[in-house]
Amino acid sequence: MLLERTVLKKIIIAEHYGFCMGVKRAISKTEETVLHDKRVTILNEIVHNEAIVEKFKRDGVGQAKSIEEIDGGTVIIPAHGVSPEILQKARECGLKVVDATCPLVIRIHKIIMRLAENGYRILHFGDKAHDETIGIVGHAPNRVTVIGNLDAIRGLSPIEGKLALTSQTTARVADFVEIEREVKIKFPQIEVFNTICNATNQRQAAIMDLAPRVNLMLVVGSQTSANSKRLAQIARAICGRGYLINSARDILPEWFHVGDKDIETVGISAGASTPDFLIASAIERLKEIAGGGVEVVYPRKQNNQNSLFLKDYQI
Numbered sequence: 001m002l003l004e005r006t007v008l009k010k011i012i013i014a015e016h017y018g019f020c021m022g023v024k025r026a027i028s029k030t031e032e033t034v035l036h037d038k039r040v041t042i043l044n045e046i047v048h049n050e051a052i053v054e055k056f057k058r059d060g061v062g063q064a065k066s067i068e069e070i071d072g073g074t075v076i077i078p079a080h081g082v083s084p085e086i087l088q089k090a091r092e093c094g095l096k097v098v099d100a101t102c103p104l105v106i107r108i109h110k111i112i113m114r115l116a117e118n119g120y121r122i123l124h125f126g127d128k129a130h131d132e133t134i135g136i137v138g139h140a141p142n143r144v145t146v147i148g149n150l151d152a153i154r155g156l157s158p159i160e161g162k163l164a165l166t167s168q169t170t171a172r173v174a175d176f177v178e179i180e181r182e183v184k185i186k187f188p189q190i191e192v193f194n195t196i197c198n199a200t201n202q203r204q205a206a207i208m209d210l211a212p213r214v215n216l217m218l219v220v221g222s223q224t225s226a227n228s229k230r231l232a233q234i235a236r237a238i239c240g241r242g243y244l245i246n247s248a249r250d251i252l253p254e255w256f257h258v259g260d261k262d263i264e265t266v267g268i269s270a271g272a273s274t275p276d277f278l279i280a281s282a283i284e285r286l287k288e289i290a291g292g293g294v295e296v297v298y299p300r301k302q303n304n305q306n307s308l309f310l311k312d313y314q315i
């Protein structure tokens with residue numbers, strides 16, 4: 001639908017957006033495995049993006065919520081990782097295990113285990129219900145306490161002895177800074193390990209740079225993607241108008257005409273598990289809404305060459 005008074009003139013793409021190293025690696029490992037193994041099941045979601053999850057379902061790859069549901073063959077451990085208990089259970093059940101855990105999540109597993117072995121208690125800043133957090137806690141279940149916000153720290157009883165702070169890879173950097181400040185006041189002995197990954201840092205910094213320069217921000221990503229939701233929150237907080245969209249279909253023409261404050265410039269970013277073609281189709285939709293004559297400003301360095309998946313996915 002073309003709106004008569006739409007004044008959209010420019011679309012600016014964030015310097016860093018879309019697929020990260022861990023997601024690309026998990027998808028490649030799954031694609032390779034499917035070529036060689038007949039019965040393949042992904043435990044949970046390979047990455048938190050609907051288009052990718054659906055693509056593997058269409059290819060005949062099984063999806064399971066637990067090891068008990070898998071009836072033989074190969075199990076793929078997703079990018080977010082799992083606890084050692086789950087890995088052991090998979091092997092005991094005779095499953096061939098392909099571990100697609102992101103190396104940066106494995107790094108946290110190693111940090112947690114080393115700290116636990118050395119007598120530390122660990123406060124882990126993250127979302128209790130997120131797959132990555134569940135896997136991390138499972139590496140030292142009696143030593144890790146998950147804290148989701150500042151109130152959780154205030155509610156903690158005094159802790160004597162060695163103590164460490166770690167973070168979910170996709171936490172909001174500004175939130176982690178606040179958490180760090182608060183824990184240091186309450187537990188001066190705490191040692192801090194900033195385990196937010198580089199991809200998260202880059203995408204959040206890029207959106208903070210872009211959001212003040214546009215009238216509206218779109219973040220392409222699934223509702224299940226923690227890092228996409230975080231990017232949308234940051235965009236909204238800075239720019240005032242920020243939407244998390246699953247695909248181009250979610251873009252509403254009325255967003256681009258809000259009375260006397262028409263939207264001339266739109267910024268686009270995407271979560272670390274969002275394939276390029278979804279971003280490309282969002283740009284096309286914006287051009288359609290504007291009715292032509294829109295300038296698209298791409299990042300100086302094209303950092304996301306993942307469109308090789310384009311042919312296999314449906315929007």
Ligand code: SF4
Nearest residue numbers: 020022023102169197
């Ligand atoms: S967001 Fe970070 S930790 Fe998660 S898969 Fe990507 S690179 Fe790895």
